[in-house]
Amino acid sequence: MGLVVQKFGGTSVGSVERIKKVAERIARTREEGDQVVVTVSAMGKTTDRLVALAEEISDDPPRREMDVLLTTGEQVSIALLSMALLEAGVEACPMTGWQAGIRTNEVHGSARIEQIDPTPILKCLDRGEIVIVAGFQGVSEEGEITTLGRGGSDTTAVALAAALKADRCEIYTDVTGVFTADPRIAPKAGKLSEISFEEMLEMANLGAGVLHPRSVECAMTHQVPLVVRSSFVEEEGTWVKEADSMEEELNVRGVAHDLDVARIKVLGLPNRTETLTRLFQKLADARINVDMIVTSEHDDERIDVAFSVHEQEWEPAGQVIENHQQELGHLKILSETGLAKVSAVGAGMVTHPGVAAKMFTSLSDAGIRIKMVSTSEIKISCVIPREQAGKAVRELHTVFGLDVKESALATAGS
């Protein structure tokens, strides 16, 4: 008898009808002989509704109170799903984060799981019950309710799988798996049957919204085999696991994109060792995530620094730098919004030095202007104008041989 952790997101439990479907699926897994621990998100638009209530009271609602408020969403889901399972004749046990022993640090709104005491869950499993745990939430050592922030429910699922030494963690979502590119943009994108943790991490970080990077990181650290599959369609999903089990010949596994990119250029910073440290420390203090960084010489005594941020953080980032003009000593700030990032990802890339050249050539042949470049062992990213992103994704998808053949597409679509 195995142990499986299954996670169902907000769309999968978006209505009572869907909750009943989810219950049927869980019951089927149980019938196949596995023990099942389930984690769920809040129903569809619940979180938005709660956020709107809070914003009627405060322009900047306090994070601790937000956590108390938002965690009710998943609590509703576990109650309803447990009812649906009982209705289907399966004994279940609903647990909030604190009941499931999910201990986090005290950073309200984006807490990290510190440990999970498996005792309460194991007790229910021993009674032959299915355990349903509220995703996205935990409790601090002080007994305060916390939330894990973005991607929280995926992280809950993986952390539970790790703590319970589960055989696998199944992430049910509204797509059928991880694709070589976003099928809405690249119609010839195909579903991957396997992808390595490292590749998935790059894809996730690069905006392939199927899995949150935190959950992939956690799965990689604890070697929890993940499978991403559809809540709605009965179909094999994509396995995310150790690279060694995979064919290495494919040098690029997928093309990812991110449509919300802005670039800030800080011109004429004094060319001293501490300049960059100061600049990026100020941004980190303001909780601004900087993505790509490029430096170049301005003149003999000064340098220019360009970096990319999420478009939402463009204004605060500029503000922070302006506020510290005195201390930083730069001459000018330039910024540009309306950008996107396209990336080629693949573990085989490091042994195929031609990939970067191929990427730049195909983009410039297609008339796409590359504004920034960043590379790692398993990916190459280019910042380009947003309106050219779709074209760029399709171009790279074809150039790197990822396009699904017409015949295969016809089968997938039938």
Added chain:
Amino acid sequence: MGLVVQKFGGTSVGSVERIKKVAERIARTREEGDQVVVTVSAMGKTTDRLVALAEEISDDPPRREMDVLLTTGEQVSIALLSMALLEAGVEACPMTGWQAGIRTNEVHGSARIEQIDPTPILKCLDRGEIVIVAGFQGVSEEGEITTLGRGGSDTTAVALAAALKADRCEIYTDVTGVFTADPRIAPKAGKLSEISFEEMLEMANLGAGVLHPRSVECAMTHQVPLVVRSSFVEEEGTWVKEADSMEEELNVRGVAHDLDVARIKVLGLPNRTETLTRLFQKLADARINVDMIVTSEHDDERIDVAFSVHEQEWEPAGQVIENHQQELGHLKILSETGLAKVSAVGAGMVTHPGVAAKMFTSLSDAGIRIKMVSTSEIKISCVIPREQAGKAVRELHTVFGLDVKESALATAGS
């Protein structure tokens, strides 16, 4: 510096606007120098909405899951109220039932509070914060979420006041206090400035919906002075406290009524000692609350029993008796719905033997048919046809000298 527990019901926190008003009121109490612990219900129609969700899944939703579901309602309220207080510049600390140390037994849906560990609340009070506790909920020794059932939030407030040895417990509601009768039915009803625990208990049990009897019982046991007042109007409320501080000359303090009464007559039960025990044990097993009981002789060997129940319980009660016809040995069941109960309540009554006679005379003079009577030391109740209830309440209100003088009414209405 005193310690005050304040309770705000569902109507008082029915919208964001109202929550802000409640926050202002709490802040005022704080400014007057008292420490404040607040308990709140779920916002307006939240509970109904959650119940409807559950009923879409199951015709008879499991009670444990219902508790997990319904407790989210108060959790939303504590979060929003705490935000509103912080917005008003007052430090507050929201606590769910389990966080506030409210330990109950394990009867899901109608749990009783067994003990309250005051440590977490005192810790917040010591930091100068206002503590906001979710009403209606607690946690069992096993760590399961429980709810207290009807009147739960009032009970939470009183139990907190008792555990914290508060100076008083203020129940804020949508009326300005306890009246000598329901002002919607008896326009000359006046607000009482004081009422004893015992009288309030009778009034509460008799359908004066201001306070739930459980909370009054708890206040009486722990000698917690209660005051009932309006969330919306700035006006002195009604104090509920020990009788010794009150004028004893008023023999009837109020007239209560209950519009949902049904009567069941069980005819020709064998006249044996165990007959009544059996009959009422069967009803108790089916969780049916029997109110008034009258027995009379049927013939030498048989008796008739009539009893009243809440109109909603008329059908299940009849069913239970029919199902046990063999064992009970009765000849026939008769039932009547569409009844009401009117009651005169007052601690002075026991020393004024004329009250019952006065009540019967005035009702029959007004052409009202009395179908059942029951008396206690501080009340007399009559079951009458429902359509005559308004007339009966007004009649008794006048006969017992409770009518407010025209001049006083004019003032109250201004």
